[in-house]
Amino acid sequence: RKEVEQDPGPFNVPEGATVAFNCTYSNSASQSFFWYRQDCRKEPKLLMSVYSSGNEDGRFTAQLNRASQYISLLIRDSKLSDSATYLCVSDTGRRALTFGSGTRLQVQP
Amino acid sequence: NAGVTQTPKFRVLKTGQSMTLLCAQDMNHEYMYWYRQDPGMGLRLIHYSVGEGTTAKGEVPDGYNVSRLKKQNFLLGLESAAPSQTSVYFCASRRTGNYGYTFGSGTRLTVV
Numbered sequence: 001r002k003e004v005e006q007d008p009g010p011f012n013v014p015e016g017a018t019v020a021f022n023c024t025y026s027n028s029a030s031q032s033f034f035w036y037r038q039d040c041r042k043e044p045k046l047l048m049s050v051y052s053s054g055n056e057d058g059r060f061t062a063q064l065n066r067a068s069q070y071i072s073l074l075i076r077d078s079k080l081s082d083s084a085t086y087l088c089v090s091d092t093g094r095r096a097l098t099f100g101s102g103t104r105l106q107v108q109p
Numbered sequence: 110n111a112g113v114t115q116t117p118k119f120r121v122l123k124t125g126q127s128m129t130l131l132c133a134q135d136m137n138h139e140y141m142y143w144y145r146q147d148p149g150m151g152l153r154l155i156h157y158s159v160g161e162g163t164t165a166k167g168e169v170p171d172g173y174n175v176s177r178l179k180k181q182n183f184l185l186g187l188e189s190a191a192p193s194q195t196s197v198y199f200c201a202s203r204r205t206g207n208y209g210y211t212f213g214s215g216t217r218l219t220v221v
Contacts, residue, residue: 032207043199043212044152051207087152091207095159096142096167101151 003027004090004100012106017078021103023088024070033071035062036087038102044087048073078107111135115200115213122190122220130185130216132200140203141183142167142210143175145196152199158183190220 006023013019025033032051036044048055050071054063061074075082088100113134122128132141142157144167154167156175164175172194174186183202187194197217201210 034209036209041197043214044210045212046209049209089209095140095165096154096157097203097210099152101149 001026002100003092003098004088006086006088006100006103008101008103010104010106012108013078014108015078015080017107018074018076019078019105020072020074021086021088021105022070022072023100023103025088025090025098026069027090027092027098028069029092030069030090031093032091033062033064034089034091034097035060035071035073036089036099038085038087040084047086075105078105080107080109083107113200113202113211113213115198115216117216118214119217120219122187122218124190124192124220126190127186127188128190128218129187130198130200130218132183132185132202132213134181134183134202134211136202136204136211137180138202138204138211139180140205141177142201142203143173143183143185144199144201145169145194146199146215147196155185155198190218192220194218195220 035047037047038044050062059076085102090098143155144152158177161180200213
């Protein structure tokens with residue numbers, strides 16, 4: 001079983017929709033989490049850090065449930081430019097972060 | 110700030126050739142990493158370094174070597190390239206503490 005698991009998608013949603021991705025982690029030592037966005041053939045870029053119960057930045061909200069060991073990312077009012085792969089990342093205190101395989105989002109006009 | 114810079118951006122190698130990928134960061138980050146990304150496989154850690162002069166193996170280290178002689182540079186070497194090493198290679202760096210990575214823009218390597 002992978003330490004960080006994500007639904008690969010794709011999630012196909014219309015513009016303006018609200019979409020949520022879930023990510024589960026198996027290592028209870030995970031201290032903090034990150035959501036990265038990766039556009040096709042580009043490098044991953046940090047979208048949001050999650051250190052406690054959650055974080056909000058504009059249209060993006062991340063929530064952490066330590067009891068159930070999952071993190072969610074909610075995107076409101078989806079834009080065409082939100083189309084990308086979203087990577088869930090766990091920090092267990094080891095030197096390297098642990099990446100999920102990503103969830104692909106396609107926002108359609 | 111340039112952040113993390115990778116060179117070259119593209120390269121085609123013949124089987125058996127060698128090459129070195131360079132990663133340079135100007136953020137004074139302690140930690141540096143090399144990943145490869147293949148379709149459907151996600152990011153896989155090759156090697157990493159927690160400081161100048163130190164390196165460690167990641168998930169898929171075979172066929173690669175690394176060196177970190179200066180804090181700002183992390184080199185990835187392929188001694189004898191194989192077609193299985195065709196991939197996109199990303200370098201990343203990170204400061205100490207609970208912080209995320211900053212990635213370079215990647216190197217697309219094709220081994221024929």
